[in-house]
Amino acid sequence: MTTTRTGSPTPAATGRRSPRPDRAAWGFLAPFLAVFLFTFVAPIGYAVYQSLLTVERHGPMGLGEPTLGFAGLDNYTLALQQTSFIESFGRVFLFGLVQIPVMLFLAVTLALLLEHVSGRWAGVLRATYFLPYGVPGVIATILWGFLYVPGVSPISDLLGGAAPDFLAYDNVLWSLANIVIWEFTGYNMLIVVAQLRSIPQELYEAATIDGAGPWQTALRIKLPLIRPALVLTCVFSIIGTMQLFAEPLIIKLQAPAVTGDYTPNLSAYNDGFANANVYLAATKSVILAVVACALSFAFLSLVTRKQRSER
Amino acid sequence: MPTRRDVLAWGAAVAAAPALAACAESPGAARRTEQAERRPGQKVNLVFWSWVPLQKAVALWNRTHPDIHVEVQIIPASTSGGYQKMHASLKAGTPPDLAQVEFYALPEFMLVNGLTELTAYGADKLEGAYVDWQWRQGVFGDGVYAIPQASGPMGYYYRQDLFERWDVDVPRTWDEFRQAAIKIRKRGRGARICTFPPAxxxxxxxxxxxxxxxxxxxxxxxxxxxxxxxxKESLEVADFWDGLVRDDLVALMPDLQGGWYRAVQTGDLVSWPSAQWGDALLRGNAPGTKGKWRVTQLPQWEPGATASSNYGGSSTAILQGTRHPVEALQFAHWLNTDPGSIDLLIGAGYGWPAARIELEQTALGKPDPFFGGQVYNRVFQESDRNVDTSWQWxxxxxxxxxxxxxxxxxxxxxxxxxxxxxxxxxxxxxxxxxxxxxxxxxx
Structure with missing residues (x-):
């Protein structure tokens, strides 16, 4: 297997091709690059620029015409001094540590079970599991909100006195996790299903000949071979968790336990829009982006290092 | 080692930076108000963002003022999305001409230079038509920045039928309020005097x-x-509610939400210290309780006192960046003082008029079957006179x-x-x- 990891291609391999990249390739890349620069690189640059600015006040009671000044790293100091902002990171870490494994476990289980459902029903079930992903996060949260609020919730009615307060201080994070799991399990399942489809039939035949039952096939063949799909869904989920926004924003209306800076994204949003301080909001967004980036790459390097050491 | 693509991406980012810095980055509203030239007879369109159901009043304006057309766009209420939207539009330089802004939020909009100074367009001559303290909500320094619409003098809504059934006296002081809360909890089978909404x-x-x-x-x-x-005063108030919470004498649900409306309908919540504009919410959301409500003055901290308070209050602001400040001001003044408009706004439950009115000459002065035929706005009229108007935001x-x-x-x-x-x-x-x-x- 080590031979597949080659260094730079030998001159023989590149043959007649010129050392300069093909102009045609750039032509094909241009539309992507233009959109990428305009919608990705430029906004990030702008956010970084804004994070270095601050408003200076003038006039009676500071209500006069404001001016803009260079703040250096003042906004970063201010953001990192806010304990509620730091706590919001702790909250999404905890959320991710529980929610991502549960969701991926469910996704893999559903995908493996689907393999055993034959023909027409497989399609119907797959579509059913995927359906919640088609419901926008805001709508999903409103739906679940009705199931959570005591007084209107049929679940609370059914359970009577034994019903927990889903929106209470210690519970609301897990009530949110439940919404996110409901939304995204089907989506992740679909990625796993696609990967399962790509496993060559010969492997299963060989396994059957070797006497492997369904359990052994699942554990020894399918699970190791869907590893790339799991890594992918895991990275998506880490990024998604860091950016948790719509669900807490909506559930906040029903749950006083959800504060204005419940998640880092919500905190940035509130600074930018509710408090009209776009400069602090830009700062918080940059910090969030750096943390999400660091986490994703840390996870990827952890996984690849493990892969390398296995070889 | 960075690949060629990385180098290119970073190069582009560096190249973009000065271009971005050149963007006119302004700390407040991106566009300043200017009066656009208008030919005689030219029609003007104004956009008005509000969450108050004032479409009928605006329709009346549009019928009577054919050359200034106002389009109401309904936005989410105040901080649940409305102000966010306004701040974003100011920042982007694409604000509506007019917007609903509550009194407490006016200083925040001042801070981003988001309101048009209106004395330049003759607003100072309009002052006499409005209740003094409401007018002053939009005055900062020497300038006038908003036209007041309505306030929220407070009163005490209670279910007379249930108070009678459980032999509860209508509280005149907060001490009596606590006594009433104890009786209601004891006799009401799950009912509470009101909720203490933490949010x-x-x-x-x-x-x-x-x-x-x-x-x-x-x-x-x-x-x-x-x-x-x-x-001292605030801590005393907090301590009072603390006692009610500790002894389980009040519910703890958020107000003005599904669960709260249901509890009001079922009689699980039997009273509500709230503003005059609460009438429309009770009437609209608990129609089954018609005739059972009454209104009286807020309970007092000192026996025999007449201190009142205010909850909410709104203005019609002309945002920074409009091209039609003259027409917008004309409309804002009409909306909040024209008798026909006020009657339509009262019907929509907009609050206590900022315009100087004679109670008996408006819809507010009529007996209301929802409140058992009480002319309940007399209570709020008295309450309004007893609000400490030196409160600031x-x-x-x-x-x-x-x-x-x-x-x-x-x-x-x-x-x-x-x-x-x-x-x-x-x-x-x-x-x-x-x-x-x-x-x-x-x-």
Whole structure:
């Protein structure tokens, strides 16, 4: 297997091709690059620029015409001094540590079970599991909100006195996790299903000949071979968790336990829009982006290092 | 080692930076108000963002003023999305001409230079048509920045039938309110006197206001905002509600939400200290309780006193960046003073008019079957006269409210005293003001 990891291609391999990249390739890349620069690189640059600015006040009671000044790293100091902002990171870490494994476990289980459902029903079930992903996060949260609020919730009615307060201080994070799991399990399942489809039939035949039952096939063949799909869904989920926004924003209306800076994204949003301080909001967004980036790459390097050491 | 693509991407980013810096980055509204030239007979279109159902009044304007057409766009209420939208539009330089802005939020919009100064367009001549203290909500320095629409003098809504059935006296003082709460809890089978909504800081603020507190005062000599959220009066009020919460005498659900409306319908909540505009909410959301409600003055902190308070209040603001300030001002003044408009707004439950009115000559002066034929607005008329109008709002009130709400929510969940929550909020509010570049200190 080590031979597949080659260094730079030998001159023989590149043959007649010129050392300069093909102009045609750039032509094909241009539309992507233009959109990428305009919608990705430029906004990030702008956010970084804004994070270095601050408003200076003038006039009676500071209500006069404001001016803009260079703040250096003042906004970063201010953001990192806010304990509620730091706590919001702790909250999404905890959320991710529980929610991502549960969701991926469910996704893999559903995908493996689907393999055993034959023909027409497989399609119907797959579509059913995927359906919640088609419901926008805001709508999903409103739906679940009705199931959570005591007084209107049929679940609370059914359970009577034994019903927990889903929106209470210690519970609301897990009530949110439940919404996110409901939304995204089907989506992740679909990625796993696609990967399962790509496993060559010969492997299963060989396994059957070797006497492997369904359990052994699942554990020894399918699970190791869907590893790339799991890594992918895991990275998506880490990024998604860091950016948790719509669900807490909506559930906040029903749950006083959800504060204005419940998640880092919500905190940035509130600074930018509710408090009209776009400069602090830009700062918080940059910090969030750096943390999400660091986490994703840390996870990827952890996984690849493990892969390398296995070889 | 960075690949060629990395190098290119970074190069592009560096190249883009000066271009971005050249974007006119302004700390407040991106566009300034200017009067566009108008040919005689030319039709003008105004866009008006509001969450108050005032379409009927606007339709009346459009019928009677064919050359100034106003289009109402309904937006989410105040901080649940409305102000966010307004701030974003100001920043982007694409604001509507007019917007609904509550009194407490006006200083925040001042801070981003988001309101048009209206004396330049003749607003100072309109002052006489409005109740003095409501007019002053839109006055900053020498300028006029908003036309007041309505306020929320407070009263005490209660279910007369249930109070009678359980032999509960209508409370005249907050002590009696507590006694009533005890009786209701004992005799009402699950009912409570009202809810203490931890996430309604503006509602809570009305009670320190009634007690004589001043959360914010502008020290004009030093240009400093003086914060006093944890003053003696406020702590006394917090302590009072604390006792009700501790002894399970009040519900703890959020108000004005599904669960609350249901409890009002079923009689699980039997009274509500609230503003005049609460009438429309009761009427609209609990039609089954028609005829069972009455209104009286707020319970008093001192027996025999007549202190009242105000909860909410709104203005029609002309945002920075409009091209038709003259026409917008004309409309804003008409909307809030024209008798026909006021009657339609009253029907929509917009609050207590900012215009000087004779109660008997408007729809407010009629007996109301929902309140058992009581001319309940006489109560609010008296209440309105007893509001301490020296109360002020800080330019970071949205943040202050969310600090108080967060602290109350936590205090109630973890059974900590509300008094501590107020002390916690005090420090944060001072910090918020300073973080905005303003001068601030505790009282």
């Amino acid at each position: 309604s800081a503006m509602w809570f603020a009305a009670f320190p206001w009634q007690r004589g507190a001043h959360w914010i005062q502008a020290d004009l000599e030093t240009d400093t905002w003086v914060v006093d959220i944890d003053g 800080a330019p970071t009130t949205t943040q202050s409210f969310s600090h108080i709400q967060d602290a109350f929510g936590k205090a109630i969940a973890q059974r900590e005293p509300l008094v501590d929550a107020l002390r916690d909020a005090q420090g944060r509010v001072v910090d918020d003001l300073k973080a905005k570049g303003l001068k601030a200190r505790g009282a």
